Amino acid sequence: MNFAKTSIAVSVIMTLGYLVSFLKEAVIANYFGVSADVDAFTIAIQIPVTLFALVSVAVRSVVIPIYSELLHKEGKANGAHFLDNIISVVGLIAIGMIVVCEIFAGGIIYLFAPGFDASTHQLSTTLLRLTLPTMLFTVVGQIFIALLNVHKKFIWPAFSVYILSGTVIVFTILLQHYMGVAAACLGQVVGSFLYMLFLFIVGRHIYHFRFRYEPRDEQVKRSLKMSLPVIWSISVAEVNTIVNRAVASFLFAGSIAALGYASKINAVFMSLFVSAISTIVYPLYAESSAKDDMKGLNTRVNTTLSAYTLLLLPLMCILFCFRTELVEVAFARGRFDAAAVQQTQVLFGCYTIGLLFSAFRETITKVFYSLKDTKTPAKNATIGVVLNIVLNLTLPWFMGVKGLAIATSLSAMYISISLLYLLVKRFDVMHLSVFYGNLRGIVLASCILVGSIYVFFYFCDELPTILKLIVGALLSICVYAGSVFALRVPIGKTLLKMLLKKG
Numbered sequence: 001m002n003f004a005k006t007s008i009a010v011s012v013i014m015t016l017g018y019l020v021s022f023l024k025e026a027v028i029a030n031y032f033g034v035s036a037d038v039d040a041f042t043i044a045i046q047i048p049v050t051l052f053a054l055v056s057v058a059v060r061s062v063v064i065p066i067y068s069e070l071l072h073k074e075g076k077a078n079g080a081h082f083l084d085n086i087i088s089v090v091g092l093i094a095i096g097m098i099v100v101c102e103i104f105a106g107g108i109i110y111l112f113a114p115g116f117d118a119s120t121h122q123l124s125t126t127l128l129r130l131t132l133p134t135m136l137f138t139v140v141g142q143i144f145i146a147l148l149n150v151h152k153k154f155i156w157p158a159f160s161v162y163i164l165s166g167t168v169i170v171f172t173i174l175l176q177h178y179m180g181v182a183a184a185c186l187g188q189v190v191g192s193f194l195y196m197l198f199l200f201i202v203g204r205h206i207y208h209f210r211f212r213y214e215p216r217d218e219q220v221k222r223s224l225k226m227s228l229p230v231i232w233s234i235s236v237a238e239v240n241t242i243v244n245r246a247v248a249s250f251l252f253a254g255s256i257a258a259l260g261y262a263s264k265i266n267a268v269f270m271s272l273f274v275s276a277i278s279t280i281v282y283p284l285y286a287e288s289s290a291k292d293d294m295k296g297l298n299t300r301v302n303t304t305l306s307a308y309t310l311l312l313l314p315l316m317c318i319l320f321c322f323r324t325e326l327v328e329v330a331f332a333r334g335r336f337d338a339a340a341v342q343q344t345q346v347l348f349g350c351y352t353i354g355l356l357f358s359a360f361r362e363t364i365t366k367v368f369y370s371l372k373d374t375k376t377p378a379k380n381a382t383i384g385v386v387l388n389i390v391l392n393l394t395l396p397w398f399m400g401v402k403g404l405a406i407a408t409s410l411s412a413m414y415i416s417i418s419l420l421y422l423l424v425k426r427f428d429v430m431h432l433s434v435f436y437g438n439l440r441g442i443v444l445a446s447c448i449l450v451g452s453i454y455v456f457f458y459f460c461d462e463l464p465t466i467l468k469l470i471v472g473a474l475l476s477i478c479v480y481a482g483s484v485f486a487l488r489v490p491i492g493k494t495l496l497k498m499l500l501k502k503g
Contacts, residue, residue: 045127085220137192164194278359306439313446321472
């Protein structure tokens with residue numbers, strides 16, 4: 001498998017997936033506008049995601065290292081036995097949750113949206129009952145993605161993101177006249193089923209599912225036990241988000257909106273530059289761990305950290321320097337005036353500072369998961385969230401709303417540095433000498449990059465915004481690439497060889 005080419009391919013597929021998702025939102029907005037129907041639809045599809053996303057992400061996180069261990073140490077048959085059992089057990093748990101939620105759908109809507117009037121509440125309850133089966137399809141699909149990733153199949157699973165959005169678009173266009181907003185919910189259910197079916201078909205040459213219900217099996221109990229700290233980690237992050245918004249609500253009007261706009265831009269770059277690499281390297285970490293190849297794991301960790309730094313440190317510099325232009329191009333239309341641009345660009349700049357550290361946190365968390373240690377990241381995430389909440393409650397009182405964004409970046413720094421320290425401390429074979437060797441050249445090249453951007457602003461500040469952003473970004477990329485080449489940064493040569501390598 002060519003790491004660099006596969007990462008680029010998955011990133012491109014994810015980028016196009018975002019465009020399809022935006023198209024889905026545009027279609028729904030076209031037919032239903034800003035209305036109570038859309039509020040009901042949004043809550044109805046959000047609740048299954050909130051209730052079971054925790055479980056599906058946790059299960060996928062633990063299935064990869066355990067299945068990889070069984071596959072490499074005990075053979076394909078034992079690995080398949082484990083998958084049969086975990087799919088059956090988790091599937092039955094999902095069905096049980098669906099039944100309970102179907103019965104108490106009205107009360108659940110009150111919990112998530114207590115302010116709905118009677119008619120909107122009733123519509124939300126009906127739509128929720130319609131969309132609940134997506135929980136089963138999603139969690140089974142996540143397990144199949146884990147299976148395919150362990151077998152180094154990344155491209156086809158990445159395409160699965162198109163199926164859900166595409167089905168919602170088709171059902172909304174064809175059936176909205178007859179069913180109203182329920183057509184979009186039906187598309188959500190059918191799309192989730194097709195998403196699961198697609199992954200099942202893609203993986204059929206690797207694995208064939210057979211129902212096997214053995215909840216007392218040691219590997220199943222081990223998986224569920226390992227899942228609990230992962231669920232906890234995700235849950236405390238959600239609590240932090242709630243506190244963040246609650247504090248923002250006490251600041252100036254529009255604080256929550258400005259934070260939301262800034263974080264959306266930041267999330268796009270996180271997804272494009274971090275998610276693809278994280279998806280690919282996690283099964284590789286699990287493979288090294290399963291084979292007790294700690295030296296190989298150390299090499300892969302150093303390569304990943306170096307690659308992230310090579311890509312994200314200059315990106316952070318570019319985004320920070322061009323933050324105003326980026327916000328203007330993304331949002332400066334209609335009622336999003338100059339004051340809104342000013343507020344959002346400040347927050348975006350604060351979020352940008354934590355981009356590289358968020359990538360490190362994602363990677364090192366996966367390293368611990370691959371070593372079957374889910375407790376250490378959970379404990380660390382808890383401390384990080386407590387730190388973030390303390391900063392949320394203090395920084396805004398003398399820094400304003402930007403204190404909330406800075407708090408997020410500072411907590412990401414703490415969690416990533418703490419996890420790196422614990423990894424090196426606990427495992428003697430783990431060291432970061434290769435990463436440190438690359439870091440010096442990358443930092444110097446990034447300093448040259450920032451200098452070139454300031455020169456560009458001095459001579460070209462009067463250019464139209466979008467032209468300034470495009471020309472400045474292209475110039476920055478050329479200067480940085482030339483600096484990396486001139487400084488002979490090792491990871492740059494490594495990735496270039498991967499890209500040029502045939503196959």
